[in-house]
Amino acid sequence: MQASDIMTTDVVSLRPDASVFEAATLLTEHHVSGVPVVDDAGAVVGILSEGDLLHRVETGTGKPQRSWFGEWLHSTRRLASEYLKENAVKVGDIMTSNVIYVSPEAELGEIADLLERHHIKRVPVLEQGRLVGIVSRANLIRALASATQPDPEAVASDEAIQRDVLRALDGRRWAMAAENVVVKEGIVHLWGTVSSEEERKAILVSAERVTGVKGVEDHLGYPVVFTPM
Numbered sequence: 192m193q194a195s196d197i198m199t200t201d202v203v204s205l206r207p208d209a210s211v212f213e214a215a216t217l218l219t220e221h222h223v224s225g226v227p228v229v230d231d232a233g234a235v236v237g238i239l240s241e242g243d244l245l246h247r248v249e250t251g252t253g254k255p256q257r258s259w260f261g262e263w264l265h266s267t268r269r270l271a272s273e274y275l276k277e278n279a280v281k282v283g284d285i286m287t288s289n290v291i292y293v294s295p296e297a298e299l300g301e302i303a304d305l306l307e308r309h310h311i312k313r314v315p316v317l318e319q320g321r322l323v324g325i326v327s328r329a330n331l332i333r334a335l336a337s338a339t340q341p342d343p344e345a346v347a348s349d350e351a352i353q354r355d356v357l358r359a360l361d362g363r364r365w366a367m368a369a370e371n372v373v374v375k376e377g378i379v380h381l382w383g384t385v386s387s388e389e390e391r392k393a394i395l396v397s398a399e400r401v402t403g404v405k406g407v408e409d410h411l412g413y414p415v416v417f418t419p420m
Contacts, residue, residue: 195295198324207283237286347403349374359397377405
């Protein structure tokens, strides 16, 4: 699936000269945690999120004045940036201007990586520089909710199940522990040694997701450690 398959196209946005009070109202009324900021030509010039409005003098959430030593420890750029977040009235003065974006053809895996790597909740979708949609974490969760689930009634031969389980484990370093895979009447039996509970769970899940599997029997164990007498 691509960004164009799941993105929200009815996107609310702000102009850089909008006030932070207008921004707070927009976020509240539309139940969103962030919006793109666009110029008169429709180009995205920034992103405004709830985090940009978190510390404000109007609500008494501004950060307390630091001691002279605390001020000295931080760069003047950071100190000025904090002051802007707390006091600036225009969206353009507090928005994040380094915009991370994707194209409509971006794969969902790529988008999920971007959101996780940059610790962000949404990413605008641009086509020829213009905003055409937005993909949020919520969009990805909705895509999962509508995804086709494995058919629990599906039938496969024991030989096919064994082949598919081995294929699912092939090339996975953590799957080296699965030394033996036996399938009897749709039940997968796994033997081997694991070094962590995460390894065990990953091996079991790999088998559970194979079409036709009726159950998984866990015979995996931890290596025996002999201590000198």
